[in-house]
Structures are given as C-alpha cells and as structure tokens.
Amino acid sequence: MTIAQDSVDEFLERLASSAPTPGGGSAAAIMGAMGAALVSMTCNVSIGKKGYEAVEAELLAVRDESEKLRLRLAAMVTEDVAAFDGLMAAYKLPKATDDDKARRSAAIQSSLTRATEVPLECARACAAVIALARRAAEHGYKGVVSDAGVGVLSAYSALRSAALNVYINAPALQDCAAAERYLTEIDALVASAAQAHEAVYSIVRGRL
Numbered sequence: 001m002t003i004a005q006d007s008v009d010e011f012l013e014r015l016a017s018s019a020p021t022p023g024g025g026s027a028a029a030i031m032g033a034m035g036a037a038l039v040s041m042t043c044n045v046s047i048g049k050k051g052y053e054a055v056e057a058e059l060l061a062v063r064d065e066s067e068k069l070r071l072r073l074a075a076m077v078t079e080d081v082a083a084f085d086g087l088m089a090a091y092k093l094p095k096a097t098d099d100d101k102a103r104r105s106a107a108i109q110s111s112l113t114r115a116t117e118v119p120l121e122c123a124r125a126c127a128a129v130i131a132l133a134r135r136a137a138e139h140g141y142k143g144v145v146s147d148a149g150v151g152v153l154s155a156y157s158a159l160r161s162a163a164l165n166v167y168i169n170a171p172a173l174q175d176c177a178a179a180e181r182y183l184t185e186i187d188a189l190v191a192s193a194a195q196a197h198e199a200v201y202s203i204v205r206g207r208l
Contacts, residue, residue: 020088025080025119025165029073032126032158036070038151039063039129039136046141055139062135069125069132073158076122080165083118087111112172116182119165123189126159130196137203149204156197163190 006014011030015022043063046052052059090107094100133152140148166186173179 021081021084022077023080023084024161025084025122026077028119028126028158028161028165029076029080029122030158031154031161032076032122032129033070033073035126035129035133035151035153035155035158036066036073038147038154039066039132040070042136042140042144042148042151045144045147046136046139049141052139052141058135058139062132062139066129066132066136069129073122073125073129076118076125079118080122083111083115087115109174112169113175113178116166116169116173116179119162119169120182120186122162123159123166123186126155126162127189127193127196129155130159130193130200134196134200134203137200137207142207145204145207149201152197152200152204156193159193160190 011022015027040063043059043066047056047059047063087108090104090111093104093107095104130152133148133155137145137148137152163186166182170179170182170186173182
C-alpha cells in the first residue's frame, strides 16, 4: 500500500513523526488533491439540479478535469517521498575516492533536479485547479458554492507550499540555467495564483 492510500489518521501520524518523509511536499500534494476534490464535489452536486440545465455541460467538463487533477495530485504524494528519499540516499553515497565523489555529485544533482521538478509539477496542477474552481464557483449550485471557495483556498495554499520546495532545492543545482528556469516559472505561478484565487474567493463571497 502506498502512502497515498493511508487513512487520514495514519497519514497525519506519519507527517507528525520524526521521519523526514512524508513532509511539506507531500502535504502540499494532499492539499492540492483536496482542492480538486472540492471542485469535483461542487460540480457533482450541481449536475442534474433544476435550474442548472444550461450549465450542465460546463460543469461536466470541469468535473472531468478536476478528477484528473485530483488523481494526479494524489499520486504526487508518493512521488514527493521518493524524490526526497532519493536525495537523502545520494548524500549517503561513498566519497572515499575521486570516482566516488564524482558519482555521488552526479547522483545528488540528479536527485535535486527531481526534488525540484516534482513540486513544480504540483504547483502547475494546483494552478489548473484554481482555474477550474473559478468555473465551478461561477456556475455551480449556490448551496455548495462555498465548497468551491474552500477548494480554491486549498489549491492556493498547496501551490505556495509546493513553491517553497522549489525555492529550497533549485539554488543547489549546478545547472544554473535550469535553476533559473525553475525559479522564474514558480515565481510566475505564485504571482498569477495570488490574483486568480482572490478573484474566485470574491466570486464565491458574492454568491453567498
């Protein structure tokens, strides 16, 4: 059984333990998946409701996309653990000879790249959840529009949380051009999401 299949209590116990994984990256992925799930919920409750026939196709499309993102983000919990564990294993490689040192350095850089790319991918997925949350908030059943609001807040928190893992790992990359690309992209995602999630929150607040 993967860590993503733990019960909520089991996952929280692991998160609270002294073990380095799961950590903030896994928590970010779970928060993002929760955001996507709430977007799906908003759509599922709204689909078939009287008075919402005109937007049913839109809600079905949003639900299909949010479900894909929910599953993808849930899978990132395990990917984040694997990326961090791989990095820790690389740091423990022998360094007695020059060849050892070269292999260890290459392994560390490869693991650092993966430990940067996984949270960056998480942030991208969360940005997509935020965009879907807007559509769900605009068209969803008024009785559950607050859930779309919680969903967008979860996705935004997840995106910013994932960004922290990019910020901590990218500067250690020896490939400066790659590091700059990662940091430029995550900066843009954070800035865009800050405005986008506030817009969704305002839409939700206006419908309550």
